[in-house]
Amino acid sequence: MKEKLKLEIVKSNKTLQKNLDIGIINYKYFSGKYIIYESNGNVKEYDYGDKLLYEGEYLNGKGKEYDFYGKLFFEGEYLNGKWNGKGKEYYDNGKLRFEDEFFNDKEIIGTRYDQYGSIIYKISNNINEVEKEFDFYNGQINFEGEYLNGKRNGKGKEYYGNGQIKFEGEYLNDKRWNGKVYEPSNNQVYELKNGKGFLKEYMFDKLSFEGEYVNGERNGKGKDYFCGELIFEGEYLNGKRNGKGKEYEGYNKLKFEGEYLEGRKIGKGKEYYGWCNKLKFEGEYLYDFKLKGKYYLYQQLEYEGEYFEKDMIKMVILYMN
Secondary structure, three states, rough: OHHHHHHHHHHHHHHHHHHHOOOOHHHHHHOEEEEEEOOOEEHHHHOOOOEEEEOOOOEEEEEEEEEEOOEEEEEEEEEEEEEEEEOOOOOOOOEEEEEEEOOEEEEEEEEEEOOOOOOEEEOOOOEOOOOOEOOOOOOEEEEEEEEEOOOOEEHHHHEEEOOOOEEEEEEEEEEEEEEEEEEOOOEEEEEEEEOOOEEEEEEEEEEEEEEEEEOOOOEEEEEEEEEOOOEEEEEEEEEEEEEEEEEEEHHHEEEEEEEOOOOOOOOEEEEEEEOOOOEEEEEEEOOOOOEEEEEOOOEEEEEEOOOOOOHHHHHHHHOOO
């Protein structure tokens, strides 16, 4: 979510301000970050749980960034708080992902590696060589094609783990744009034209999604599956759940129905005991957390009111960040 919108939520929500006793000046701390200035002029930035996120010169100069698990994922030069200049980016396993020059957090000149250490492609003056990408787990090729500005642009092919073609055609900024999408069995083919079409996606030969695509992403009505079992049906926008939808658990038991924004529950919704399809909660949600409503146990009303306690508010703000 954009910073402006996050600030607006805090400014407009008296419950948040009252329970957290915060103003906009202190917002950055409560959104999950705080900074310690060291005597040598460097800084260390931590999250709300005291995990180190960054160490080095503040905004401009050299520094290091760490992920949630404390693993180094970037070291190099910064300008205005963004990757600018020489740097190195790393995978979760510690292997080098990209090295050389960055501009505003983007790769501009250098070499990209896969998680085994093999070269995927090289960038020179924003034009990339045609290279191949390999699956980290089985070492098989999963893509070969053309790149521009560090993204798939031009002709290319994707492959399933068994080596069969998954997609062949043209890409635009990492999105499938024009071409054919194949099922693992190759019995049926779906087409994309200028990023539009109705497609089916598979994972480990099991259906994982079917629905409408616009601009190379999930847009419109669709269904999500896990191991072939339906887990969601509803509306998508820019690849995420947006609008009305329903969640399911084993054997198509309804788990939740309501409204989503950017993949999270927000607004009115109902939650069910999946094993018996009986109502468990109905009310309002904010970023997957219950805001206020009614809770039922064995079809009897157990509680009605607000759920937004102080600790939960902090968690919601962290989640928003």
